[in-house]
Amino acid sequence: MFKQFIKSPAKCLVLVVLLLVFVPVAQSSTLIPAPPQIGARSYIVMDADTGNVIVAHNEHDRYPPASLVKIMTSYIAEQEIIRGNLAESDMVSISEKAWRTGGSRMFVQEGTQVSVIDLLRGIIIQSGNDASVAIAEHIAGSEEAFADLMNQHARRIGMTNTQYQNATGLPAEGQYSSAYDLALLSQALINDSPQYYPIYAEKYFEYNKIRQPNRNRLLWRDDSVDGIKTGHTNEAGYCLVSSAIRDGMRLITVVMGSASEETRAQETQQLMSFVYRFYNTHQLYPANQVLSQPRIWGGSLDQLKVGVSNKLAVTLPRGKEDEVEVTLDLPRSIKAPIEIGQELGRVVVSLNGEELTSAPLVALEAAEQGGLIKRIWHMILQFFTGLIS
Numbered sequence: 188m189f190k191q192f193i194k195s196p197a198k199c200l201v202l203v204v205l206l207l208v209f210v211p212v213a214q215s216s217t218l219i220p221a222p223p224q225i226g227a228r229s230y231i232v233m234d235a236d237t238g239n240v241i242v243a244h245n246e247h248d249r250y251p252p253a254s255l256v257k258i259m260t261s262y263i264a265e266q267e268i269i270r271g272n273l274a275e276s277d278m279v280s281i282s283e284k285a286w287r288t289g290g291s292r293m294f295v296q297e298g299t300q301v302s303v304i305d306l307l308r309g310i311i312i313q314s315g316n317d318a319s320v321a322i323a324e325h326i327a328g329s330e331e332a333f334a335d336l337m338n339q340h341a342r343r344i345g346m347t348n349t350q351y352q353n354a355t356g357l358p359a360e361g362q363y364s365s366a367y368d369l370a371l372l373s374q375a376l377i378n379d380s381p382q383y384y385p386i387y388a389e390k391y392f393e394y395n396k397i398r399q400p401n402r403n404r405l406l407w408r409d410d411s412v413d414g415i416k417t418g419h420t421n422e423a424g425y426c427l428v429s430s431a432i433r434d435g436m437r438l439i440t441v442v443m444g445s446a447s448e449e450t451r452a453q454e455t456q457q458l459m460s461f462v463y464r465f466y467n468t469h470q471l472y473p474a475n476q477v478l479s480q481p482r483i484w485g486g487s488l489d490q491l492k493v494g495v496s497n498k499l500a501v502t503l504p505r506g507k508e509d510e511v512e513v514t515l516d517l518p519r520s521i522k523a524p525i526e527i528g529q530e531l532g533r534v535v536v537s538l539n540g541e542e543l544t545s546a547p548l549v550a551l552e553a554a555e556q557g558g559l560i561k562r563i564w565h566m567i568l569q570f571f572t573g574l575i576s
Contacts, residue, residue, distance in 0.1 A: 219465045219504055225454040228424070228444030231366040232462050235374050235430065235437035236470075237544065239502035241462050243366070249348050250443050252364040253418030254291070255426050256356030258372055259337045260319050261310045265380040267326055268303065275304035277325075284330070285320040290357055293318040294395045305394060307383070312392040313399045314417065316355040323354035330354050341368070344375050358420055366441040369428055373415055373439045377430065387414030387430075404452040405429055409459075415439075419448070427451040431459055436468040469508050471499045471536065475551055478534065479515050486523025486554040493517070493531055494551050501536050501543045512537045515548060525554040 222242045229245040240246065267273040278300040286297035293315030295301050301309075301321065309318035323333035330353055337351040346368035352359035377384055390401050402417040411431040418426035424444035431438055440458050445451035472478065474497050480490040501511065517532035525531075532548040 222461050223457040225442070225457060226446060226450065227442045227454055229366045230442045230454070230458065231370050231440070232458050233367075233370040233374065233439045233441075234466075234468055234500075234502040235377055235439050236468050236498075236500045237502045238371075238374065239544070240367070240370075241438075241466055241502060242458055246367040246370075246441075247348055247365050249363040249365055251358065251362065251420060251423040252349075252356055252369065252443075253420045253423035253426050254314050254356040255364065255369055255416055255418040255428055255443075256337075256351060256354065256362070257310050257314060257319055257418075258369065258376060258416050258428065259340065259351065260323065260333075260354045261307060261383075262372065262376050262380065263326065263333075263336060263340060264303070264307055264310070264322050265376075265383040269380065269382070273303055273326070275302065275307075277303045279303060279306055279321050279325040281317075281321050282324055285317050285324065288316040288320050288355065288357075290316045290355065292316060294397050295321060296395070301394075308386060308389070308392045309394060311386050311416070312389055312401050313394070314402060316357060319354040341372075344371050346371055356418060356420070358422055366443055369441045369443075370439045373428055373430060373441070376415070377437070377439075384414065387416070388412075402448075403427065403429065404448070405431075405455060408452070409456070417448075417451075425451040427455055429455050429459070433463055434467070435470075436463070436466075438462055465505055466502055467505055469501050469503050469511065471501060471511075471513065472534075474498045477551060478548065479517065481517055481521055483525065483554050484520060484522045485556060486525065487556065488523075488552070488554045491521060491525060491554055492551040493548050495534060495546050496528060496549050497546070499534065499536070499544070499546050501538075503538065503543075507538060510538055511543075517548060523554045523556045525550045527551065527553040 229248055231246040232242040233240050281295045281297055281299050283297050291314040293309030293313050295317050306318045306322045309315040320330055323330045327333035327336050333354050334351045341349045348365040349368040350363055352362040390406055405412040411433045412429055414430045415428045425448055426443045429440045440455050442451050442454050472495055476494050477492045478494045480492055483491040514535045527550055529550045530547045533545050534548050535545045536543045
C-alpha cells in the first residue's frame with residue numbers, strides 16, 4: 188500500500204507536509220530544563236576553573252555559616268605553611284580556652300602540644316572547635332586577632348558579604364557569610380593550597396585514640412567528590428560546601444540552611460547532577476599561548492607575541508562549543524618599549540552576542556626600543572600609513 192501511495196506525486200507532497208508538521212526537527216543543541224528546586228534557603232553551583240555561576244538562589248544573602256567558617260581557618264593555616272611562616276612539625280601549645288571550647292572537638296588536652304599538621308586535620312576532618320582555637324592562637328596570638336586576619340583575607344578574595352567573629356563558626360553576633368562568598372573562598376582554597384587540598388577528601392582521622400569520620404557523606408557516595416566542609420547550628424541549619432571533578436570539570440557547590448544532614452547531601456547531589464549533565468567547561472587557551480603577533484613600532488622586534496598569562500576557559504551549555512566567538516581587542520598602534528607581561532588589550536569570549544568572559548592580552552616577550560635609524564624609519568611609515576587608512 189505504501190508503494191502505491193508514493194507513486195502519486197500529490198500524495199507524496201501530502202506525506203512531506205505531514206512529516207514536516209508532526210515530526211520534531213532535530214536540534215543542534217541540548218535543551219536545558221529548569222534547575223532542580225531544592226529546599227535550602229541559599230545555594231550556588233560555580234565552575235571552579237572559570238568562576239562562572241551556573242545555578243544559584245539567594246547566593247548573596249547573608250546567613251550564619253556555622254562550621255563553614257573553618258574553611259577560612261584551615262585556608263589561613265595552609266597559607267602560613269606554604270609561605271614558610273609555619274611548619275607542619277611545629278608544636279602548638281593547647282590553652283585552657285582551646286581545651287574548653289565546646290561543640291565538635293578533636294579532643295586535645297590543655298597543657299599538651301600538638302603538631303600543626305595534626306591540628307589542620309582536626310579542623311578539616313573532625314571539625315574540631317578546640318583545634319581551630321588552638322591554631323588561631325598560635326598564628327595570631329588570640330582568636331580575636333585571628334578573626335581580624337580572617338576578615339582581611341576575605342576582603343582580598345572578594346568576599347563582600349562575609350564577616351568573621353571567631354575561628355570556629357560557633358554562634359556569634361555579627362558573624363555571617365553568603366553562598367557566593369563561600370564558593371569564592373573554596374575556589375581560592377583549591378587553587379592556592381593544592382598540596383593540602385587532598386586532606387579534605389580524607390574520610391577518617393584519629394587523634395588521642397579517638398577515630399572520627401568526616402561528616403561529608405558525599406565522600407562515601409560519590410568518588411568524584413573530594414571536599415570540602417560541613418556545618419550545622421540551630422540558627423544556620425545544615426550546610427555543606429562540596430567540590431567534585433568529572434571529566435576535567437570541577438564544580439563547587441554550596442548549600443546553606445538545609446533541613447537535615449541527609450537533605451543537604453541529597454540537595455548537593457541534585458545540583459551537581461543537573462550541572463554535569465547539561466554543562467561543561469571548554470578550555471580555550473592555555474597560559475602563555477601565542478594568540479596574535481601584531482606589528483610593533485620603533486622596537487627591536489617587528490612583531491610582538493601576545494597571549495593570556497593564565498589559562499582561559501568558559502562554562503557552556505553542552506553542544507554550544509562551536510558557537511563561541513573569540514575577539515582580540517588590541518590597539519591599532521603598539522609602540523616600543525614593551526615589558527613582558529604588560530597588558531596591551533583584551534580577549535573577549537561571546538556566545539550569541541553575549542559576553543561570557545574576558546581576560547587581559549599581555550606581551551609574552553619584551554621589546555626594547557630599536558636603534559635611532561629604525562625609529563625614524565618607523566615614524567615615517569606610521570605617518571604615511573595613517574594617511575592611507
